Amino acid sequence: MDRRENVLVFGQPGVGKTHCLAALAQELVRAGRRVLFTTCTLLVQELLVAKRELTLKGLLKRLGQWE
Numbered sequence: 001m002d003r004r005e006n007v008l009v010f011g012q013p014g015v016g017k018t019h020c021l022a023a024l025a026q027e028l029v030r031a032g033r034r035v036l037f038t039t040c041t042l043l044v045q046e047l048l049v050a051k052r053e054l055t056l057k058g059l060l061k062r063l064g065q066w067e
Contacts, residue, residue, distance in 0.1 A: 004066075007021070007024075008040075009021060021037070022037070025037045034066060035066065036063070036066040046059065047059065
């Protein structure tokens with residue numbers, strides 16, 4: 001967490017990836033940390049929209065503020 005690295009989880013549908021990460025995020029929030037919980041698909045869509053609208057630099061700055 002202190003290195004501010006992304007967490008990527010891969011696996012078959014229905015094996016509990018989202019459930020596990022939601023529990024991890026909940027514990028981090030309880031510990032006073034700020035977390036961004038999103039899917040890769042939504043993040044990529046948001047980045048593409050920002051690129052198209054020439055606001056990518058601002059979005060990357062906002063995303064960089066998450067722990």
